[in-house]
Amino acid sequence: MKKIGLLGCGAIGTQIALAIDSGKIPATLTHVYDNSKDASASLVKKLKNKPIIVENSHLLSSNPIDIIVEAASQDAVKDVALSVLQNKCDLMIMSVGALLDESIYDILSDACRDFKKTIYLPSGAIAGxxxxxxxxxxxxxxxxxxxxxxxxxxxxxxxxxxxxxxxxxxxxxxxxxxxxxxxxxxxxxxxxxxxxxxxxxxxxxxxxxxxxxxxxxxxxxxxxxxxxxxxxxxxxxxxxxxxxxPKTSRLAILSAIETLRKYCSNDIQIGT
Ligand SMILES: NC(=O)c1ccc[n+]([C@@H]2O[C@H](COP(=O)([O-])OP(=O)(O)OC[C@H]3O[C@@H](n4cnc5c(N)ncnc54)[C@H](O)[C@@H]3O)[C@@H](O)[C@H]2O)c1
The missing domain is CATH 3.30.360.10 (Dihydrodipicolinate Reductase; domain 2)
Incomplete structure (x- = not known):
């Protein structure tokens, strides 16, 4: 089973965690972090299988984790994305706007190649x-x-x-x-x-x-x-x-869950 770390325990993070907890995503949620201690505590309370709440976002990827899921903010991406890849974890990013800063995009793209790791960007609230x-x-x-x-x-x-x-x-x-x-x-x-x-x-x-x-x-x-x-x-x-x-669409959450389900499953993969 793949091990997942979650950065951001708001609307998207909570639904992803519940999908892992219910077995819809075949994986284990091992560690979570949110700037708001209330948000991480309230998420963990909802789960049958309790992940560890780490003390800061950098500690997520210092554990033996396969993929870190970012569902927090553009600042969170700027702060931790590179160290996640350096720690040999894959990364799924929801706050995609952070990558329009070309220097960040280039650094992360180079790091994916250097550390042989992948960044996943779900299709979010759109199709096509x-x-x-x-x-x-x-x-x-x-x-x-x-x-x-x-x-x-x-x-x-x-x-x-x-x-x-x-x-x-x-x-x-x-x-x-x-x-x-x-x-x-x-x-x-x-x-x-x-x-x-x-x-x-x-x-x-x-x-x-x-x-x-x-x-x-x-x-x-x-x-x-x-x-x-x-x-x-x-x-x-x-x-x-x-x-x-209300800023987040239901499809954005479901596309994140499907991207992770695909990452964690050995299955026939449909679509380009
Ligand atoms: N890719 C897409 O299509 C898509 C769609 C909707 C939302 N998003 C983005 O995904 C992110 C999460 O969305 P949401 O609806 O769950 O938001 P939300 O506000 O419900 O939850 C975000 C959580 O992250 C925490 N957080 C913010 N910055 C942090 C940081 N630097 N470190 C740790 N925790 C931090 C907040 O305390 C909050 O609990 C947002 O950046 C949003 O813009 C992307």
């Missing part, structure tokens, strides 16, 4: 990455329109320098239009999908992103258009937000 990955050399344009309820956008850095008051939005309003690179830095907790698309396709400066607030929606909707010499693909994914964190 398999197709985009296959035809990326033939892509000419790639765009993402994300529509969410205004409350799902709250707390984003963008609003520090904006006149927009999310509480006063009463009709469909475009909040932001720009490149994926800008979107990820201004909406770091909301737009991991833009980071994933950029890394899969034609880069963060050529991927166009629009963020729309809709006060009447109960879904997080991502509409993707990809065009090139191969033809055209469009995907619309309408996700319900997770009950514990």
């Amino acid at each position: 990455l398999d197709g985009i990955k296959s035809l990326k050399d033939e892509l000419e344009s790639l765009s993402l329109t994300t529509t969410k309820h205004p409350r799902s956008l709250k707390g984003a850095k963008f609003f520090e320098n904006s006149q927009i008051n999310l509480d006063e939005i009463n009709s469909i309003t475009t909040i932001f239009e720009g490149t994926a690179k800008e979107a990820v830095s201004l909406f770091p907790a909301n737009i991991n999908v833009a980071a994933l698309l950029s890394l899969t396709g034609i880069g963060s400066e050529k991927t166009n992103v629009k963020i729309v607030a809709d006060p009447n929606t109960d879904k997080n909707t991502h509409h993707i258009e990809a065009a090139g010499t191969f033809g055209k693909m469009t995907f619309t994914i309408e996700n319900f937000p997770d009950v514990n964190n």
